[in-house]
Amino acid sequence: MRVAVLLPNHLNQCFDYAVPMDVHLGLGDHVQVSFNGREMIGVVWEAPTAVDESRKLKPILSQLTHVPPMSNAMREFIEWVAWYTAAPLGAALRMALPVKLTEPLRQRRKVTNNKKTPPPSLAALDADQQHAADQLCASVSNGFSTTLLDGVTGSGKTEVYFAAVASAISKGKQALILLPEIALSIQWLERFEARFGFMPEVWHSNVSPAKKRDTYLKLARGEASVVVGARSALFLPFHTLGIIVVDEEHDGSYKQEDGVMYHARDMAVIRAKKENAPIILASATPSVESWHNAKQGKYKLISLSKRYSDASMPDIALIDLRRDPPERGEFLSMPIRRAMAEALARGEQSLLFLNRRGYAPLMLCRKCGHRFACTSCSSWMVMHKGAKKLSCHHCGKEERLPEICPSCNTEDCLHACGPGVERIVEEVKHFLPEARIGCLSSDGEENSSLADIIHAMQEGTLDVLVGTQMVAKGHHFEKLSLVGVVDADLGLAGGDLRAMERTYQLLHQISGRAGRAHIKGQALVQTFSPEHPALQALVSDDREKFMQQELQSRKIAHMPPFTRLLAVIIESHREDEVANVARMMASHFPSHAKARLYGPAPAPLYRLRNWFRWRMLVVADRELKLQSLADEWQSRVKLPLNIKCKWDVDPYSFL
Ligand SMILES: [Zn+2]
Numbered sequence: 099m100r101v102a103v104l105l106p107n108h109l110n111q112c113f114d115y116a117v118p119m120d121v122h123l124g125l126g127d128h129v130q131v132s133f134n135g136r137e138m139i140g141v142v143w144e145a146p147t148a149v150d151e152s153r154k155l156k157p158i159l160s161q162l163t164h165v166p167p168m169s170n171a172m173r174e175f176i177e178w179v180a181w182y183t184a185a186p187l188g189a190a191l192r193m194a195l196p197v198k199l200t201e202p203l204r205q206r207r208k209v210t211n212n213k214k215t216p217p218p219s220l221a222a223l224d225a226d227q228q229h230a231a232d233q234l235c236a237s238v239s240n241g242f243s244t245t246l247l248d249g250v251t252g253s254g255k256t257e258v259y260f261a262a263v264a265s266a267i268s269k270g271k272q273a274l275i276l277l278p279e280i281a282l283s284i285q286w287l288e289r290f291e292a293r294f295g296f297m298p299e300v301w302h303s304n305v306s307p308a309k310k311r312d313t314y315l316k317l318a319r320g321e322a323s324v325v326v327g328a329r330s331a332l333f334l335p336f337h338t339l340g341i342i343v344v345d346e347e348h349d350g351s352y353k354q355e356d357g358v359m360y361h362a363r364d365m366a367v368i369r370a371k372k373e374n375a376p377i378i379l380a381s382a383t384p385s386v387e388s389w390h391n392a393k394q395g396k397y398k399l400i401s402l403s404k405r406y407s408d409a410s411m412p413d414i415a416l417i418d419l420r421r422d423p424p425e426r427g428e429f430l431s432m433p434i435r436r437a438m439a440e441a442l443a444r445g446e447q448s449l450l451f452l453n454r455r456g457y458a459p460l461m462l463c464r465k466c467g468h469r470f471a472c473t474s475c476s477s478w479m480v481m482h483k484g485a486k487k488l489s490c491h492h493c494g495k496e497e498r499l500p501e502i503c504p505s506c507n508t509e510d511c512l513h514a515c516g517p518g519v520e521r522i523v524e525e526v527k528h529f530l531p532e533a534r535i536g537c538l539s540s541d542g543e544e545n546s547s548l549a550d551i552i553h554a555m556q557e558g559t560l561d562v563l564v565g566t567q568m569v570a571k572g573h574h575f576e577k578l579s580l581v582g583v584v585d586a587d588l589g590l591a592g593g594d595l596r597a598m599e600r601t602y603q604l605l606h607q608i609s610g611r612a613g614r615a616h617i618k619g620q621a622l623v624q625t626f627s628p629e630h631p632a633l634q635a636l637v638s639d640d641r642e643k644f645m646q647q648e649l650q651s652r653k654i655a656h657m658p659p660f661t662r663l664l665a666v667i668i669e670s671h672r673e674d675e676v677a678n679v680a681r682m683m684a685s686h687f688p689s690h691a692k693a694r695l696y697g698p699a700p701a702p703l704y705r706l707r708n709w710f711r712w713r714m715l716v717v718a719d720r721e722l723k724l725q726s727l728a729d730e731w732q733s734r735v736k737l738p739l740n741i742k743c744k745w746d747v748d749p750y751s752f753l
């Protein structure tokens with residue numbers, strides 16, 4: 099007999115192997131084979147057939163009997179992902195085999211915890227929440243369905259979807275909860291444990307390989323009931339998956355930007371469909387796409403509009419920086435400074451948000467105008483004052499902070515332009531010297547430990563927290579009454595199709611941090627363009643209006659969700675070659691009445707890690723199968739081996 103085995107490599111095909119006499123293989127079995135002189139684990143992808151005597155096939159080396167076979171649903175899902183993202187089948191399989199399965203088994207611990215009946219919910223649900231929970235619980239026994247759970251910050255949507263998860267567990271099924279990695283905090287896990295009486299399996303980039311392997315096998319065998327994880331958890335094997343929750347469904351980190359370029363929220367809907375299970379997309383600020391699907395009746399919509407236990411939404415006010423400019427060389431206007439001083443006097447906390455790490459985004463020489471740019475990327479080096487370094491936030495390159503200008507050799511001439519969080523901390527220290535200040539960003543050197551700072555904020559031993567978008571997620575600070583947004587225009591200047599939407603979501607989440615418990619919150623947003631629709635929608639708290647405007651402008655511009663996009667990025671180390679190859683590819687574009695090709699053109703981020711980059715964008719009518727078009731296009735061109743070509747279906751980054 100022979101079997102077709104799919105291997106986790108870059109290829110889009112299966113390979114035939116001979117089945118030894120004493121081995122009985124079925125679809126989905128994991129096997130060890132030799133491929134190009136290397137031993138690899140693959141999956142039986144097609145049923146065994148009688149062997150053709152004339153062919154010499156390499157034998158299957160062994161069968162991994164300790165790993166349950168990959169289910170039909172999972173194999174169909176992998177095929178679908180590869181097809182949808184125009185990626186090789188082997189690359190899609192690799193995401194589903196993230197652990198070393200060959201190592202000998204560790205002594206298995208007795209699993210007792212997960213079988214316990216969950217204790218009753220700690221916080222009783224109010225009438226609205228109970229109604230929402232009842233609807234979700236009902237969907238647990240009804241096969242595939244997609245529900246958008248739209249709940250304002252503080253409306254208790256987590257407790258509501260927990261009820262659905264509990265219902266799935268009580269039916270002996272498993273649950274997958276996806277969260278952006280940044281939101282998967284200790285606080286979240288404690289909340290889960292308080293509700294369910296056990297800890298879920300956790301899956302993200304910092305979990306050790308041994309622990310991951312343990313989780314992988316427990317899920318495949320049905321010995322673990324709940325996994326909470328970042329986007330890659332979507333490819334875990336489940337024994338009987340009964341529900342998927344995608345929390346913060348609007349979050350940009352669900353899009354994987356390298357390798358197989360997939361969107362975990364969208365693929366999760368397909369996984370749920372293949373597993374015939376319900377899926378809940380939860381958010382306080384749903385994506386335009388999901389909101390549109392809900393309004394069209396494609397998704398069920400459940401809205402939670404009241405804040406839990408009568409905490410009220412903060413008052414949001416815009417500060418027009420043209421009228422209230424900060425002092426020269428400073429970045430906080432008088433209204434924010436006054437409000438911060440008042441909060442401090444009342445013993446309450448403030449939070450300042452600026453989505454920029456480091457001290458200043460650019461350093462230049464005042465004498466000769468020299469600007470410090472990365473030598474591998476088309477970007478400026480960001481100044482980090484505390485760590486005395488310059489760093490490129492695209493490739494990670496670092497240099498010591500220079501004292502003289504390398505171009506004109508002048509001393510004391512280097513000038514930091516614009517603010518990063520470090521500089522805001524410095525400014526606050528200056529005008530509120532008595533305040534205790536913490537800084538939260540993903541830079542190690544600016545804070546000892548993120549957990550320590552969050553803890554200090556909760557304990558009330560900090561008065562002011564300055565942070566990047568890390569502060570936007572899931573933290574409850576009871577004494578926080580003021581949120582200041584240092585530069586609301588940053589995101590709006592981005593110019594890509596979701597810039598407005600993202601800015602609105604981020605600002606909404608940040609301002610929702612204030613006044614979560616018993617103090618009435620206030621949010622002050624600094625901007626040079628207070629008339630901007632995203633900011634106006636924020637102030638008037640009229641999301642419906644914002645969404646309608648946003649959809650209308652996307653319709654006029656022929657953008658998603660009214661069309662489909664495919665981005666093609668060509669990269670080469672040779673600048674002369676990249677342009678030629680991009681033009682050659684464009685000339686082979688399969689022209690189609692329902693698709694238009696834009697470009698090729700140099701990418702906005704033209705050089706990245708010494709790769710020169712060109713981009714093309716295909717805009718297609720929704721009824722056109724972009725994947726067939728990509729297939730045909732790929733078959734028409736033969737690219738030189740030193741060229742990288744990335745296919746990005748439904749792109750989120752346009753850099
Ligand atoms: Zn100079």
Ligand SMILES: [Zn+2]
Pocket residue numbers: 472473474475477490491492493494495707
């Ligand atoms: Zn760089």
